[in-house]
Every structure is written in structure tokens, then in C-alpha cells.
Amino acid sequence: AQSVTQLDSQVPVFEEAPVELRCNYSSSVSVYLFWYVQYPNQGLQLLLKYLSGSTLVKGINGFEAEFNKSQTSFHLRKPSVHISDTAEYFCAVSGRSKLTFGTGTRLQVTL
Amino acid sequence: DTGVSQNPRHKITKRGQNVTFRCDPISEHNRLYWYRQTLGQGPEFLTYFQNEAQLEKSRLLSDRFSAERPKGSFSTLEIQRTEQGDSAMYLCASSLEKTSGSGEQFFGPGTRLTVL
Numbered sequence: 001a002q003s004v005t006q007l008d009s010q011v012p013v014f015e016e017a018p019v020e021l022r023c024n025y026s027s028s029v030s031v032y033l034f035w036y037v038q039y040p041n042q043g044l045q046l047l048l049k050y051l052s053g054s055t056l057v058k059g060i061n062g063f064e065a066e067f068n069k070s071q072t073s074f075h076l077r078k079p080s081v082h083i084s085d086t087a088e089y090f091c092a093v094s095g096r097s098k099l100t101f102g103t104g105t106r107l108q109v110t111l
Numbered sequence: 112d113t114g115v116s117q118n119p120r121h122k123i124t125k126r127g128q129n130v131t132f133r134c135d136p137i138s139e140h141n142r143l144y145w146y147r148q149t150l151g152q153g154p155e156f157l158t159y160f161q162n163e164a165q166l167e168k169s170r171l172l173s174d175r176f177s178a179e180r181p182k183g184s185f186s187t188l189e190i191q192r193t194e195q196g197d198s199a200m201y202l203c204a205s206s207l208e209k210t211s212g213s214g215e216q217f218f219g220p221g222t223r224l225t226v227l
Contacts, residue, residue, distance in 0.1 A: 036218075043218035043219050098144065
């Protein structure tokens with residue numbers, strides 16, 4: 001069985017400040033890891049994914065994430081956030097088919 | 112637009128009625144997934160198809176739920192005798208899977224169901 005824990009339900013941050021959204025996973029098999037973003041009343045958009053290789057993954061909109069196998073973590077980071085980054089962020093894990101999502105982290109960027 | 116489309120975008124129904132949602136995946140994608148998302152939660156897996164074959168169903172998918180993908184293209188999700196607890200956003204996703212199983216899933220905008 002696979003599971004994902006997103007430790008922070010909400011993260012408030014000022015514009016141009018750095019941010020880290022935390023994600024821990026558990027799985028009995030090799031996994032693929034993903035971060036998705038969801039804007040209000042929309043579907044999910046892929047930010048980045050880790051399949052294999054380099055543990056530092058770069059995605060769209062300036063986001064990056066680091067896969068840490070020993071800590072079973074896949075934290076999402078951005079060095080300087082913008083107002084438009086306000087959204088819900090979901091970490092997900094998959095084996096070879098379905099995605100298992102965390103409960104999400106609401107990133108609220110203010111001036 | 113060549114993305115995943117879902118219809119209708121919103122559905123309001125009375126308890127006990129049947130509803131059907133449609134999902135049109137990206138045309139060359141062989142896998143199609145259904146997820147359900149309730150307020151304040153992440154999406155939860157319901158079922159998925161590879162071509163026309165339904166390969167996995169979640170325990171969340173009660174007997175009142177049925178999904179089809181008859182020709183390996185679009186899919187329908189039907190809920191019979193709706194209950195208020197069925198109120199949620201129903202998301203469809205598709206992917207092009209080869210052998211690794213690591214294909215990116217592309218999501219549609221979802222169908223929001225409200226059961227009165």
C-alpha cells in the first residue's frame with residue numbers, strides 16, 4: 001500500500017519570499033513521485049515529477065523538488081513566490097497505475 | 112483544445128436520481144482514470160481503464176457506481192440512486208502508458224456534482 005502525508009494544510013507567505021511545502025510518502029515498492037497544482041474550480045496541473053535519476057527535479061513556474069529516499073520525502077520549493085502561485089498543491093505517489101494523493105497544502109501568497 | 116474534456120461541468124440532482132458523466136481523454140492516450148475529490152481533500156482513485164478493459168476498481172466504488180469505456184476512447188461514469196454523500200468533484204485523467212507505468216496523467220477540469 002502507498003500513502004502520502006502533507007504535513008501543512010496551509011502555508012501563508014509573503015510575495016518574493018521562499019517557500020517549502022513538505023511531503024512524506026510510504027510505499028513497499030519503487031515509486032514515482034509527483035507534485036500537482038490546482039487553481040480554484042479547475043483540474044490538476046502537473047508541476048514536476050520524479051521517476052528516476054537525479055534527485056533534484058525542476059518543474060514549471062520556477063518550482064523544484066528533491067527526492068530523499070532515506071527520509072522518504074519529496075519536498076517542493078520555490079526561491080521566490082508570486083501572488084499567482086496562490087493555489088492548492090498536492091503531492092502524489094504512484095506505482096504503475098493509480099495516483100495516491102496527499103490531502104493538499106493551501107499556499108496563500110500575500111503582498 | 113486537445114486536452115481532457117469532461118461534461119457536464121456542473122450537475123445538480125435530487126437524492127435518488129441517476130446521473131451520468133462523460134470524459135473524453137487525449138486522443139492517443141490508452142489509459143483513463145476516474146478520481147473523486149471532496150472538499151478539503153486530495154483526489155481519491157475510483158477506477159481505471161487500459162483501452163476498453165477496466166483493470167482496477169477502488170473499494171470506494173460501490174455497487175451504485177459503474178464506469179465504461181466501450182471503444183477505448185471516451186468513458187462514462189454513472190451513479191445510480193444518488194446520495195448526499197456522493198456530492199463531490201469527479202475528475203477524469205488520461206495517460207499514454209508504455210511498459211514503465213510512469214506516464215504522466217493529464218487531468219480534465221472535473222464535473223462538480225451536488226446532490227440535494
